[in-house]
Ligand SMILES: Nc1nc2c(c(=O)[nH]1)N[C@H]1C(S)=C(S)[C@@H](COP(=O)(O)O)O[C@H]1N2
């Protein structure tokens with residue numbers, strides 16, 4: 001583990017989250033405050049489409065229905081009494097780093113902070129589906145939250161809808177998908193989905209449905225608003241483009257320090273610090289460019305490989321003697337030998353911003 005005291009940057013006490021939108025709360029982490037492997041809950045970004053629903057844990061029911069043999073209606077106490085599992089997972093909002101897109105696109109102008117890594121505790125979804133008994137022809141598991149409203153993005157549905165997403169049966173029945181009630185060892189806060197939320201490790205955040213009240217097994221692919229109109233992309237791999245739901249996070253790395261437009265002293269040691277993660281592979285290499293992508297040097301990982309959790313990394317740099325403007329980039333490589341793309345793929349619209357993000361800094365004597 002890295003000893004933070006040896007770092008050359010000055011640690012700043014958390015001052016809270018940056019507001020991108022108020023009512024509903026859409027707040028991001030000031031990413032230059034990245035420190036530990038686990039993102040403290042107070043610094044974990046919040047992305048909510050509708051106002052937080054007030055759910056009374058005493059009256060709360062989780063319904064499991066659809067193409068199942070035994071429909072279930074479970075209380076919060078029932079869930080808390082079941083065998084639990086704890087796992088670490090990185091959640092990234094699919095629109096994270098949108099502010100880096102040029103020309104600018106509509107939507108919350110997230111910088112680097114709509115991503116975090118937390119420890120989640122709950123009941124494996126697979127255990128609930130086992131008790132309910134899935135029919136043979138079930139293909140999707142729909143997760144529905146209690147929050148409701150009219151979405152802002154076109155094409156808008158005719159009236160009020162809830163937040164709902166599906167995950168394919170094969171993913172839903174893997175043991176790491178949780179119906180979680182704790183984040184970093186404490187009960188979920190209202191903003192993060194109290195009393196229950198799904199956690200789908202490896203997926204963009206939109207799959208991890210908060211304020212979860214309904215789990216519905218369907219025998220046809222679910223086509224809800226949040227995976228067609230919104231949080232979808234154009235897949236043109238088979239010639240005729242088709243609209244598909246976003247799912248696994250793409251391989252990505254981010255520089256936390258220095259931050260954009262930070263002023264650095266010339267000819268000084270400076271530890272460049274950041275994270276890298278991936279949805280369906282492990283991150284195995286991190287490369288840093290100090291000259292806008294002309295050349296690359298390899299950085300060192302701080303954390304070991306842990307599936308679905310990010311890895312912090314660092315690079316000990318001696319800042320240039322020559323004052324001026326420098327562009328830093330980070331690019332990760334996965335165990336599948338793939339690397340981050342050169343630019344944003346327009347098939348993903350204003351989502352999946354996974355190319356190396358330029359961090360411009362100024363080298364100047366104070
Ligand atoms: N019910 C519900 N679940 C939701 C959302 C929402 O608006 N309503 N937002 C989703 C999106 S887009 C993201 S990125 C994550 C964010 O989780 P967090 O707010 O705990 O960071 O929650 C997901 N789950």
Ligand SMILES: [Mo]
Pocket residue numbers: 047092093094095205206
């Ligand atoms: Mo998101």
